[in-house]
Amino acid sequence: MATHSNYQAQVDESYPGSQSPSLQRTTDDSRPTHLRIRIRIPKEYQEEPIISRLISDHELTVNLNAALLASNIKNDGWFDLDLRGKKCQIDSAMIYLNDLDVEIWSKSTDPDEENW
Numbered sequence: 001m002a003t004h005s006n007y008q009a010q011v012d013e014s015y016p017g018s019q020s021p022s023l024q025r026t027t028d029d030s031r032p033t034h035l036r037i038r039i040r041i042p043k044e045y046q047e048e049p050i051i052s053r054l055i056s057d058h059e060l061t062v063n064l065n066a067a068l069l070a071s072n073i074k075n076d077g078w079f080d081l082d083l084r085g086k087k088c089q090i091d092s093a094m095i096y097l098n099d100l101d102v103e104i105w106s107k108s109t110d111p112d113e114e115n116w
Contacts, residue, residue: 038078040102045102050100065080065082067079078105
């Protein structure tokens, strides 16, 4: 009959390097957070559901604080948005906006900051 002993490893958190960076990153990425951004969406994206995709594709809660829009296609749109979700979701959304060449005019974790 074979005998197996149970072994449980414990991490000494006081020792430098005792936690792997990937574990720390995963923990940080799953924390709820928010980011307030002011963005300029180019006029060529006027018919695209960019803000809607922040909600559906990146699973964020988006609050529209303010917007400057024109009824014609001649001007860009400016938006003041609060993004709420996990850090990894917000990071993914910011990559999406950068890939579209959306100008990110301002970023802040202070939802009450005014700098328009």
